[in-house]
Amino acid sequence: MKNLNLKYSLLIIFVHSFLWGSTPIYSSTFTGRVSLDPEIRHGVLSNGLTYYIKDAEDGSSKIDMRLVVKAGSALLDPDQYELQHVLEHVAFKAGKHMTMGKANSLGLKLGEINGNTSFNFVQYYIKSTYTQEKRDIAFQLFQDIIWDLEIKEEYVDSERSVINNELAHRGRFRASAVINGLESGMIGRSPETPKDIVGYINSFSIDPLKRYYKDWYRPDLMAIVVVGDMDDVDEMEKEIKLKFSRDKPIKNPRSAIIDYSNYRNLPPQFISLEHPYLIENSKSRTVYLRLNLRQKTTLNEDGLEILKNEQQRKLLIEMLGDRLIENQDAYNTNFNVISRFIHPPELGLQLNFTIEGGSEKMVLMKTMQTLRQLRTTGFTKEEFKEGKKKLIGYLSKTDTTKIPYWADNILSHFVYDIILPPHRMTLLEEIVTNLTFEEFNRFIATYLKTDPDDIDIIVLAPPRHRMLSYSEKTFRNWISEANELSVAPYSKLKTPKELIKPSTLANLQESAIQKISLPLPGTKEYLFGNGVRVVLKTLDTIFNQNTKQQNSIRFHGFTSAGVRCYPQEDYFSALNSAEIVRNSGVGGLNKFELKKYLDSKDFKGSISPYIEYDEAGIRGSVSLEDLETALQLVYLYFTSPNSDSLAFEDWKLKATSSLVLKSINKDDFRTRIRTILGDYTYLPKGTKALEGVTKTDMDRAFTIFNKIFGNAGDFTFIFTGNFPENKVLALSQKYLGNLPIKIDEMSCNHLTTKRVTLPKPLKTSMPSTGYMQEAKVQLGYISALNTEDLNWKKEAKLKLLQFLMNFSIMQEMRFNSEEGGSYNISVWLNLQKSRVFNEVIVDFSCSKEDADRLIKVVKQFVESFNNNTIDAELLDEYKNTAIRFLELEKNEKNAISEKLYDYYKLGRPWHSIEEEQEYIKSLLGEDLRNMARRLLNVSPFQFKMLSAKAVQ
Structure with missing residues (x-):
């Protein structure tokens, strides 16, 4: 490390020798100052501002930058409730030279700039600054926050409804937040919560906000943190010293020490x-x-x-x-x-x-x-x-x-x-x-x-x-x-010694195996004697001992049998059967005994059977060391699911618990919309799901589960990850090759796939089920689905269209808006493989007073987006981002598994990631504009959910 005085250099050498010499790192003597890691460049400027620079050298060329203010809610005065949060919002709009809206227009993407507050700090961070231009933007934004915020009424007013919307979005009106507020007031780490939070946010004076900025946004309470893969730490240090050494005189600075x-x-x-x-x-x-x-x-x-x-x-x-x-x-x-x-x-x-x-x-x-x-x-x-x-x-x-x-x-x-x-x-x-x-x-x-x-x-x-x-x-x-009461000595509950009895293991016969001669590139495919198909795809990742990450494997077994195979009276019994079995355990072990066994083996993986509308299966993610245990669990789910009336009653108790009501409004909103649209593939949530608990029959649920999982000959298992093929194949042959098969085939004639006649666009308001502070709004641009819409090229264009629309709508309705209204507005596209129509959805929440105004703004935005030329520079930015993501997916087990699933389950033609990258490179603005015109040139469905009182 450069620029250290001699005394400090000697101290570093001494401590380093003491800690990392021939003696053990740890010493029983703990007293004394311990030096900061010398690989971190650290200093304090003349104005008191601290800086840290760390070269991560991870080969990514990414540099993350933070401005940290050592002042949070614990330093608020009684008239400043939540104003540390308000200032964090306003700071992105009030910079004299740089704002978030301007930064985004200059090339930063959504999510790369953000901030958050805590009891003890506020931080502003900018991620993935690949270029010097982006770093200049970041530093200018930080400079403005430190010295040049223009806190005006119009900036504050534009964020009032946004703050309220965020509080509702993040659960401020839920029990956990209420009890946190009570505790914080009791301890003295924030002011007392107002009885009317919404009214307070809508009406607080701007003066306490300015006072908070004046008191605590001082260089001596701030740090610049720069971490990433940088070329020259010395140059970065010089730049920080040049740009952040300006004085900010404060008369009679207040103490920031928090006294409890x-x-x-x-x-x-x-x-x-x-x-x-x-x-x-x-x-x-x-x-x-x-x-x-x-x-x-x-x-x-x-x-x-x-x-x-x-x-x-x-x-x-x-x-x-x-x-x-x-x-x-x-x-x-x-x-x-x-x-x-x-x-x-x-x-x-x-x-x-x-x-x-x-x-x-x-x-x-x-x-x-x-x-x-x-x-x-x-x-x-x-x-x-x-x-x-x-x-x-x-x-x-x-x-x-x-x-x-x-x-x-x-x-x-x-x-x-x-x-x-x-x-x-x-x-x-x-x-x-x-x-x-x-x-x-x-x-x-x-x-x-x-x-x-x-x-x-x-x-x-x-x-x-x-x-x-x-x-x-x-x-x-x-x-x-x-x-x-008397205290008895602790006696740990017994841990089961095994998952599968030794006699059962001894009777597992080596399955016949046939290698398929036409596998996909880099993939090996096998057919076992019981009809189970196993696909192995090893990735090119090299196990890096320095990162200490274990080899990991993702597997996914699936069949086309699902809820649709059963009559209406069995709908919820089929839908809930996998969860009921998970709650009951397998192989004679209840779920608590099963957990104890897995904990005793230090099992860190996840195994989850599921039943959906047109599919059932089991997913797992494990280390190589845990694979045999995982496949033993798979074997037991197929062969020995427990049927336990006590566990069934417990499932009903948990499935109707008040704890599941936390998302009841969101779940009901989505379920009611899908019902209105006639989307029979959507599995109900919220109130419908709660009602379904009473319609679930335990015996039918186990019969259905056993019917689907009792015929493994219909299953394909895909393994992706970094693993030795011979070991995975041998374990698969041992356990998957011995899964049961039945001669009688599943019949799926009850709820077969059918065409949906889309209703005419409509406007509807629905009451919330539980307490709801904000209004929920969804505009759906919905059109007929053609067969050609289900290919990978269309989906690649759809994702780019979504990126562009998300960026543009957030710019217009959030960062550059003078009226504000919504904390988070997003555009999403229904890319579900089983979807029954094309959908471009605009989702947001807001105050009920802002709902109609914002609906008009969204419709105007969509019309404008549909008619205007796609910004070529922005398109190139998102194309490059998509190409980088795909490069990462070449060795990402979940992404590869999903591509293999598309091929084996849905019969989609195989394409390489390189093909997809080349296709994205070839796309022009006109391609996306034509797609937008086709999908957005319809009248939207308009759905609102309001509090029950507001609807009345």
Whole structure:
């Protein structure tokens, strides 16, 4: 590293020698300052602004740039609720020289510029700056945010409805956000939430916003972070010094140090609140309970002790989570307990409960007994060993070559003073490896509080719920009662020793196998004696030990049997059958026993059977080491699915739980639209799905599942990834080659594919099912589907058209709009293989007052887009992006698997990625304009969902 004074250079050499010499990296002596990784260029300018530069050298030519402000919601004054977020929005419009709209018009794409806020920071980031021109744009945007924001009424007014829309979009009116707001106000990390959030956002004065900018957007609280594959770190440092050394005098600067001592010294807190955002007679009966096990003293952490305690906290959360899950591992219980640390973590441990069914006292007492058991006896050596193994495995697999790894860790170094020494992940591995059982149990005892006076309690319940009638004394008495019960020694539940009995394994016969002589390029195809077809496609990726990533395999087995094969009375039994089986387990092991077995094998993969409208199958993604276990699971799903009435009742309980109501409005909106359009291929969600639970028969569900999966001769399995073909073929032959077959063929005559007569375009408004702050709007440009619309060339053009429309509509209706209205407006195309018509959909949400105005704006935009020439420069930009994506897909297992699926399941002609790249290169603006004219030259369907009161 250059430009270090002699003293600091000697310190770096000393620390580096101490940490990385012949002695182990880890030392039991943790005190003392630890140097920043010398591969990070770091400095502080004369005006106080900090900079970090890290050359990631990943060969991508991408450079990500961030401006971090060490000030978030925790520094807001009482009259500034949410204004750190408002300023983050306004900053992209109010720059004197550069705005987001201007940056996008100069070549940056949607999603490359963004920002976010937290309790302790605000950050603005620009991704993938491939060129110097883009980096100049980024730096100019950052300069304006630091020195030259023109905070005007018109900019603020244009973002008011957008902010409200985003709050609704991101769930600010859901229970979790409400309880977070209650906690934040209690701790003192943000102002009290207004009773009328929408009204407040629509009417706050601009003066507090200007004051927030003046107080906290100061160079001494800011950092420029540049991470990526750059040619010259010295030049980047010179550029930062040149562009960001300007002074910004601040009279009487306020302290940005956040003091939580007041919260620590408060008596135990109690808050009980009726959920303010539920409609009358809501189906939601969930009680949300939060316990903060408060730390009244601050841990004195220094040097490597900070890293050690960070890892011990991660280990505690993981191991405590496993203990708490054991309390939940039973059918027909409807509660969840999740542990995490309060923010900031030195304030203590937090337990989050969601409870239904009237078991609140039992759940609370049982959880407190678990904590008391741990305080008394600690974790077992076996738990500690397993916990360390998992954590070390996670640390060892962390890819330290990626840009986000460095950018996120640098942000933590600047904002939270988390040390970032050389070879950080290797150091963390050694710290965890050397952590002893005794010191860990001593450490966790400081966080596990069971005294009622050490615990803050927050309750959020539906209107008129009996939990709201309980006093603080009642809750604390429950906790005291749990403390008085005797504590039994912990006894871990037994873990099954095997998935498949040895006698069954011994009887698996080697299947006959036939190699197909006309496979696709780079693909091998085999037909087993039972009719199962296996396709192997190995990719050219080379296993890179430096990134510590395991070889991974994706497999997909499928058949054309599906829901359509059954009469209407069996519709929901067929649709839900795979989920019912997953909830019941396989091979005589229930789902809890199955999970314990897989955890004991450190199985990290996913295996999922499914049944859809015109298809059923099973998908899996695993490491090579887990492939045999995965194929054993596949074998059991086909041969030994459990039929369990208790598990079935549990599935019904979970499928109708209040927790599934979180997306009820979105699901109902989409389902009602598809019903109006007559799209019989769409599988219902929301209220229709809830009603379908009562129409699901357990016996019919298992009969249907066994019928479909009992005839493996109809299945094709596609394997893609980086693997030795002989091993995968041998395991497939052993397990897939022994799957059952039946002589009687599936009959799919009940719901055969049919033509849809599209209704005439219409306008309709529908009421929401649950509480909804915003209006949902969808405009659908829908036309007849021709056979030629289902080829890959048309789909390549459709994707480009979608990119262009998305960019243009966001520019016009979001970034350059003077009136604003919608946080996220998007254009999407229905590219489902089973679609029954062409669809170009414009989706957005907004206030009900803005809905009709924005519908007109969308229609005008589509008409203009349909008539105007495609911007050649923008088209080239997105063509190049699409070509880069395709280049990555050459060795991307999911993308290749999907192409093989199109060939084997849908009979689509095979084409190479190189062909697709060449085709995209050849496309002209006129090609897309002709497609747009064909698809958009129709009157749109207009759908709105409004709150039930608004519709009335």
